[in-house]
Amino acid sequence: MxxxxxxxxFEAHGRRWSHLVSDTSIEELHAFARRAGLPAWGYEGDHYDVPEERYAAVVAAGARPVEGREVVRALRSSGLRMRKRKGDRGVARVRADLPDGTSALVDLLRGGREVDERRVFCAVVLVVDAGGDHLVVHSVRRRQWGPPGGERDPGETVREAAVRELHEETGLVADPTALVPVGYERFADLGDGGTWPPGRDLLQLYRLDLPERRPATARLLDDVDDVRWVTWDELVTLCGDDFYWPVLEAVLRPRGG
Known part of the structure; x- marks a missing residue:
């Protein structure tokens, strides 16, 4: 290890940066980063960004200095490398145990650009009202709370699917152009019967900010059995243990929270 x-x-934000990785496990990487006093916001899904002024201290704490190509080689050989586009930020890699009994390895990423529509099977809308409260629904199939969303119908664009699911599950009507892409989830088959082919493996996350406080909601279909407006703390209680929570927290956490 x-x-x-x-x-x-690596130059960004007026500073130069190093990349800290583990050649064994993300857990080991996080544990070392905590011991070295690196902030959580420096984590990029498979590495920590380390500012130049902290380089010597991180080496003194036990990190081995190597060239950049060896860092990339270690990530590839360990299977820890997280693929992402320029400008995207990796949040976490998690295992998702799904309602059909299968599992998937899921990369959770932040990103302000929509992903390749051809690969998107599902869209989810993170609705925030004028007071900073959040809209959640209770899924009958999953038996859990979460933001509204669902799979695309044949012929739909991703945005069309997002606003349709939002309307069916909550009664809210949204302009597709008002949706702001904030991240995505990439699913990979773990070999237990799940179906996540590389060509249809992405879930697109949008954020929708409303100008009013807690508008009225209504369930139009029976795939959800409850709809609620909740505070941030209530959202943490309802959804904080779900596999996708790290990316929701990354894009929704109130400033100073």
Whole structure:
């Protein structure tokens, strides 16, 4: 087991940065980062960004200095590398145990651009009202709370699917152009009967900010049996143990929260 760090050569935000990785496990990486005093916001899904001024301290804490190509090679050989587009930020890689009895390995990512529509099988809308409260529904099939959303129908665009699901599950009518892409989830088959082919493996996350406080809701179909407006703390209680929570927290957590 080793923690590897490359020289601070990557320039961003007026500073130079190194990349800290583990060649064994993300858990080991997180544990080392905590011991070294690295902030959680520096985590990028498969590595920590380390500012130049912290480089020497991280090396002194036990990270082994290597060249950048060795960092990339270690991530690839360990299977820990998280693929992402330029500008996207990795949040977490998690195992999802699904209602049909299968499981998937899911990469949770932040990103302000929509992903390739051809690969999107599902769209979810994170609705926030003028007071900062959140809209959740209780799924009959999943037997759990979560933001409104669901699978695309044949011929639908991703945005069309998102506003249709929002309307069917909550009664709210939204302009598709008002949806703001904030992240996505990428599913990979774990070999237990799940069906996540590379060509249809993405869930698109949108955010919708409303100008009013807690508008009235209504259930139009029976795939959800409750709809609620909740505070941030209530959202944490209802959804904080679900596999997708890290990306919701990353894009929704109130400033200073």
């Amino acid at each position: 080793a923690l590897l760090i490359d020289p601070p050569r």
